[in-house]
Amino acid sequence: MKNxxxxxxxxxxLFYCIAFAAILVxxxxxPLVLKVLGTELDPHGGQQQVTQLINLVTSFQTYAAIVLSVSLxxxxxxxxxxxxxIRPTARSSTWLLVWWLLLVVILVSACIVSFVAMPVLNGFTExxxxxxxxxxxxxxxIFLYWTASVFCSPLNARYRIWPAKYLPH
Amino acid sequence: MRVTASGRQNTCPIDSFAEEKKGENLRYFLIGVGGSGAKFIHAMLFMSAAGMMPDVGDLECLLVDADGSNGNINACQDAFAAYKACKSLMLGSTSLFRTSVSLDEKAWTPVRNNEGQKFDEFFHYAEKRKQRPVEASLMELFYPPKEREMAIGQGFRGRPAIGSAILADRVNFQDRTDRWYRLVEGIRNAANDGKVPVLFVGSVFGGTGAAGVPTIFRLLARELDAVKSKRLGLILMLPYFTFNQVISKDGKPVVQADPSTFPEATAEALQYYHERGFLKLANSMYTLGEQFPAPMPVSAVGAGEQTNPPHFLELVASLGGVRFFSGFPQGDKDHTLSIAMREREPQLHWSDLPFEEALKQKHTAALKQMILFAVLFRYVYAPWMNREAANDRKLRASTTTIVRKQVLPYIAQVNPHADEKQSGADGNKGTNNPSTVLLGDILKVNNFAEKFLDWLLGVSTSHRSGFQASLANISIFAVPANGGWRLKEVGEFSDGTLIREGLFPADSVKLNLRSILDHATEMTFHGNPPNGSGYLIRALYDACNLF
Structure with a gap:
């Protein structure tokens, strides 16, 4: 493998680690997780609230980790x-098709995880x-997958994903 | 196959011109006589394209043939046109198409348009019969009626006696409008700047070559007697092919060279060269022959139909040409004799090619690089780029890395005014917009690559059953057809086969198209950089430097 x-x-x-860290720590x-969840539960409130919040956040983080892992x-x-x-000489459409297929995999995974996560999270609190x-x-x-593709694709795929061709490399 | 090279040093020691004259543009003169001479220049074009000529210098070629339109002359002119087109590309400091080559639009021919085409008419036999009966009788004595009535506009057909008489009459070093005057002036001017190599090439067994080489060589040597810094070289092709009797449209056999007389004619010719002291006149002499002459699939007595396909002996001869122009043999002996021959009869390997020892590795690598580049260019790069640059809009929007790195930043240098305004609804209205420029340049290289591969295919098969040239794996780029071989169409090419089987048998270098292309994509250039499409072409060529 080349350097x-x-x-x-x-x-x-590193991108993914930052995302994992931002969600899991x-x-x-x-604060990020609390903002996403949009919950009124107070982390400094009563024991029941704190327990509900811990369970909610932990489950949210677990499912988030699954989704991010699929993306990675x-x-x-x-x-x-x-x-x-893929041959470097392959048509543009071949590259894009592969990228979009993987994007669909991520999208479907995220939808499934969301679908599975709802009843679990609802079990703790609504x-x-x-x-x-x-x-x-x-x-x-999707954002992480797209960002990583734009900035970190191999040589022959470097400009394939919009807006990579407008960025300095 | 046997190649002998004999070098003699006269007043000045022979050394490497390129080293001595670095920075100056040397001139190399090459005179190809007859069909074999044309085939030699054809081969030399490919050697020049591969960068095997010395680092600096212009190769000035002259074709000599009584039949100025014979097929081999045309093929040579076509290859030259392709070379010239590629030479116009701005490739920067590279060995690819480095040598400037010049070649007249038409071969020099002793037969002028307004003259009769028969030997009798050429020497005004009818007038002589009346006014100078002694001369007429001499003509009758030396030339039988069949030969005297032979049309000479299509060569001398294995009658060197006819050719010698005509050529000696027509070569004129004094007439300022004559091609020979300009050649001699060019040699004299070049001699002022240092040593000037002049190489003659032709066959000893046919018509034009057998007549022209000794005749013109002696005349030229005499004319250049005062030019002390000249180096004269001779490459003599001994019989290496044969052909069948050609039948005219009315069913009669036509007057032509008789292959059965070639060995005898060769022996006599060599005896002649020996007795007339050609080894003293020439600084280097190369003779090449083949034990088993190859039957030429197309045989005709002249004009466009007389196109003999390439033969590996022409590759060997061109290596002799490269050796001569590179200033070899070196050393302090008055005479050197080198002999090269195949290790095994029906086979030809890289190790059989008589490269000069000091240049062997460099030249083997250069030739292999050219072969790999030609194959990849014709079958991979050109179709790919044709697709990517189908029109200007498509080219500008391309997300292919090599296009964005080696094409788009530079193509505007060639045509800074080319912009979207030129593009119409189809994205490709202008004739000077980047995609048109790029496709035009790719077409030039592709055209040359096709001619090179076609030549390589001929060299590799040499039209002899059982013969196997293991220079390149021809099944990668050619398929059997009509009892011979033809180049594959782009759709027939498989890069998987190329990777699996390799292009060069028993070569330790394993080809990896992806890494070659990655290398080309990331290529940066030092020194005199390329320009425009030259970046892409140069990058693709340099990336093939694997050997």
Whole structure:
């Protein structure tokens, strides 16, 4: 494997690590998670509220980790396919088709996770915004996949994803 | 196959011109006589394209043939046109198409348009019969009626005696309008700047070559007697092909060279060269022959139909040309004799090619690089780029990395005014917009690559059953057809086969198209950089430098 390929994978992993960290650290005190959940539960309130909040946040984080992992795996698949499988001389449509297929995988995974997560989260409390949660799962996983693809695709796929061709490389 | 090279040093020691004259543009003169001479220049064009000529210098070629329209002359002119088109590309400091080559639009021919086409008419036999009966009788003595009535506009048909008489009469070094005057002036001018190599090539067994090489060589050597810094070289092709009797439209056999007389004619010719002291006149002499002459699939007595396909001996001869122009043989002995021959009869390997030892690795690598580049360009790069640059809008919107890195930033240099205004609804109205420029340049290289591969295919098969040239794996780019071979169409090419089987048998370098392309994509250039489409073409060529 060439050094530049390795560096790109490391940078992409860094993106994902930052996302994981932003979502997973600080438990029930994580302001980002609390904002996404849109809950009124007070982390410094009564014991019951704190327990509900911990369960809610922990479950949210678990499902978020699953969604992000799927996104990361899809990006790695994209990386491997473009670096070693798809011919550099392949038509533009071939590259885009592969990228969009992986995007659909992420989208479907995020939808499934959201669908599975709802009853679990509802089991703890209904004081949160389910729509926000689903949007977050879908949005973050796709955003990370897209960002990593734009900035960290291998040489022959470097300009394939919009707006990579407008960015300095 | 046997190649002998004999080098003699006269007053000045022979050394590497390129080293000595670095920074100056040397001139190399090459005179190809007859069909074999044309085929040699054809081969030399490919050697020049591969960067095997010395680092600096212009190769000035002259074709000599009584039949100025014979097929081999046309093929040589076509290859030259393709070379010239590629030479116009701005490729920067590279060995690819480095040598400037010049070649007249038409071959020099002793037969002028307004003259009769028969030997009798050429020497005004009818007038002589009346006014100078002794001369007429001499003509009758030396030339039987069949030969005297033979049309000479299509070559001398294996009658060197006819050719010698005509050529000696027509070569004129004094007439300022004559091609030979300009050639001699060019040699004299070049001699003022240092040593000037002049190489003659032709066959000893046919008509035009057998007549022209010794005749013109001696005349030229005499004319250049005062030019001390000249180096004269001779490449003599001994019999290496044969052909069948050609039948005219009315069913009669036509007057033509008789292959059965080639060995005898060759022996006599070599005896002649020996007795007339050609080894003293020439600084280097190369003779090449083949034990088993290849039957030429197309045989005609002249004009466009006389196109003999390439033969590996022409590759060997061109290596002799490269050797001569590179200033070899070096050393302090008065005479050197080198002999090269195949290790095994029906096979030809890279190790059999008589590269000069000091240049062997460099030239083998250069030739392999050219072969790989030609294959990849014709079958992978050109179709790909044709698709990517189908029109201007498509080219500008391309997300292909090599286009964005090696094409788009530079193509505007060639045509800074090319912008979207030129593009119409189809995205491709202007004739000077980037996609048109790029496709035009790709077409030039593709055209040359096709001619090179076609030549390589001929060299590799050499039209002899059982013969196997293991220079390149021809099944990668050619398929059997009509008892011979033809180049594959783009759709027939498989890069998987190329990777699996390799282009060069037993070569340790394993080809990886992806890594070649990655290398080309990331290529940066030092020194004199390319320009415009030259970036892409140069990058693709340099990335094939694997050997």
């Amino acid at each position: 530049s390929t390795l560096v790109k994978i490391v940078i992409a992993l 600080q438990g029930e005190d994580n 795996v899809c990006f790695l698949v994209w990386h491997v396919l473009t670096a070693a499988v 004081d949160y915004k389910p729509g926000y949660v689903a949007a977050f799962y879908i949005g973050v996983s």
